[in-house]
Amino acid sequence: MALVIVTGLPASGKSTRSTQLYNYIQPRLGEISEQSQGTLKGRNLNVRIVSEHDFDLDRDIYRDTRLEKPARGAIFAAVERYLDKNTIVICDAPNYIKGFRYQLYCTAREVGALNLTLWTLASTDQARQLNNQREDGYSSEVFDQLAFRYEEPNGATRWDQPLISVLLEDESINYTQLLNILTTQKQKKVNIGVMTMPATAANYLQVLEATTTQVSSAITSASADNAGVGGSVTIALPKDLLPLPQKDFSDPHRPVIDLPLKQITPAQMNRYRRAFVGLHRNDKAIDAKSVAGLYILFIQTTLSA
């Protein structure tokens, strides 16, 4: 039904706000289902929190990005497990990596769930102070690392929208507004652009690598040709990648991308490519055309972030 991605600095109040939100929503679900004139009518609605604290993680995992990965995997799997058309999932975790929030957003879209980002906004000094005041907080070294690595949400990117910020000093959240967004906004249609396909193709990784390399070089050369100009440019893709299957392109035979004024360097493009491949390496059987379209959409979203 809906996914609330809570994000914020360490000790910025994510668990506190998640619990408050849960306590507000939970007793109202029956009434919402009874009084709804729309698709929620008569449904058995649920809300649940998926918290990183459910997994008894040592705060020191954030000392080493390799140790964090399985933790993120566990959180992601739990969100995937509980998110369905009747359930609001509140994901109470650092969610500090842009790419991870994007993955969560993709999962929500796959099941037609609404996505909402709740940013617990505190200054680093405020959060550090709260962290130091609790007995089981992060060590100051881990706190500093996490604060340094934090990738703030951006309301202009698709995966952070709608973005609701709540200040530490706010007495309470505007729960009514949040619940309205979660229950009355139209659910997004499942979009092929963010759908993952069943795992079957044995050569998927090669397809992923080869296709993203082809598209990268087409975008890099379009950017070089338009250096200092930017704007909407058609990407010259090899014929076998066309037409793109995603509905996001007005002409699937001539995909257009909005380029920045400044030329995209091959090194920059390679960073985007690696990030995309990392995000999609487990999707398995997406065919080359779908990969190409998805990748262009990813680049477009990243460039406009």
Ligand SMILES: Nc1ncnc2c1ncn2[C@@H]1O[C@H](COP(=O)(O)OP(=O)(O)OP(=O)(O)O)[C@@H](O)[C@H]1O
């Ligand atoms: N709005 C607030 N005003 C004052 N103190 C707060 C507020 N919100 C949370 N706290 C306190 O700050 C500390 C951290 O809160 P909380 O555990 O909710 O943060 P968190 O972001 O979930 O932390 P973590 O990063 O460890 O998951 C707790 O001691 C809590 O009581």
